[in-house]
Amino acid sequence: MREPGTASRAMAALRRLVIGARRLVGRTDIAAGLRHHAGNPAYLLTTPGIT
Known part of the structure; x- marks a missing residue:
């Protein structure tokens, strides 16, 4: 059983x-940025300078 509030x-x-x-x-x-990544979460992994 998971703790309450874990997902949030x-x-x-x-x-x-x-x-960050x-x-x-x-x-x-x-x-x-939040709007952009909400529509395409995989893009976060390819953000220049991160990978």
């Missing part, structure tokens, strides 16, 4: 990962 904590961690990855490559428009 995992989603928050993924959100922080996306924000975008900042690492110099992008500052966080809202646009």
